[in-house]
Amino acid sequence: MKRLFLLLVCGFVCCYTAQAQFNEKPIINLETYDEPLLNWGYFLGFNQYDFKFEYKDNIQQDILVNKTFGFNVGLIGEMRINQFLDLRLEPGLHYTQRDLGFPGFTEEQDAIREVKSTYINFPVLLKVSTKRLGNWKPFLIGGASASLNLSSNEDSLDDNSSGTFRLKKNTFYYEMGFGIEFYTEYFKFTPSIRGVFAITDELVRDEDPNSPWTGNIEALRTRGIFINFTFE
Numbered sequence: 001m002k003r004l005f006l007l008l009v010c011g012f013v014c015c016y017t018a019q020a021q022f023n024e025k026p027i028i029n030l031e032t033y034d035e036p037l038l039n040w041g042y043f044l045g046f047n048q049y050d051f052k053f054e055y056k057d058n059i060q061q062d063i064l065v066n067k068t069f070g071f072n073v074g075l076i077g078e079m080r081i082n083q084f085l086d087l088r089l090e091p092g093l094h095y096t097q098r099d100l101g102f103p104g105f106t107e108e109q110d111a112i113r114e115v116k117s118t119y120i121n122f123p124v125l126l127k128v129s130t131k132r133l134g135n136w137k138p139f140l141i142g143g144a145s146a147s148l149n150l151s152s153n154e155d156s157l158d159d160n161s162s163g164t165f166r167l168k169k170n171t172f173y174y175e176m177g178f179g180i181e182f183y184t185e186y187f188k189f190t191p192s193i194r195g196v197f198a199i200t201d202e203l204v205r206d207e208d209p210n211s212p213w214t215g216n217i218e219a220l221r222t223r224g225i226f227i228n229f230t231f232e
Helices: 002-021
Strands: 038-055 064-067 070-080 085-089 092-101 112-129 136-149 170-183 188-198 217-231
Touching: 038 064, 038 092, 070 217, 112 170, 136 188, 170 217
Parallel strands: none
Antiparallel strands: 038 070, 038 217, 064 092, 070 085, 070 092, 085 112, 092 112, 112 136, 136 170, 170 188, 188 217
16 A cells, blocks of 8 residues: 555656646647546556455465466546546456465465456546646546456355365455546547455355365455556
8 A cells, every 4th residue: 555655646746747847838639528527438458466365373374376467458437527526437357367375285286276367347436637737637546346256156165175266256445546648639548557455355265164275364355456548
């Protein structure tokens, strides 16, 4: 959280520094683009999901998480509130994979678990923008989201004793990030970065309460970073 906050502050400092240095009046593109009540678009991007573990005791070694890059794709619906505030919906499909390494095993088939996830994500976000600076405009964005894990095996009768690591279908998050809108001649292009943090425990525990895989886990929550490119 501290790192994300520092990124937010640094992003805005860079934006205003650049504006101070390049203060020539440009040709204004899409001058009235933001005035309609509703705007639409789509986004493409990358993600890197992680897990945050909370343990019942700290005697055992931590579970290792090997993170990979996944992809995001989705739609955007934005409702204008006023010059500086917009309410945004971003339903999207997010694919990712995380590999877990459990300590204390000698056999790879027991120590390694692949966790592939395909999320349908439904965020409701508030975008707080600055005044438009020529053909670009920085903003902060944050809100809450819910996701449905299409790859969930929550209802599976198999557990880790059969090689199956189980996650719940539904997860709830809060999200926060920043971006910069660039107004081109024909459309608005927006790169942004966002942190996502689960607030609910996602783990489906093994039948054995003393399971060497899940017995010491108090809670397991997703966290991740999205880098999206938006076209409106």
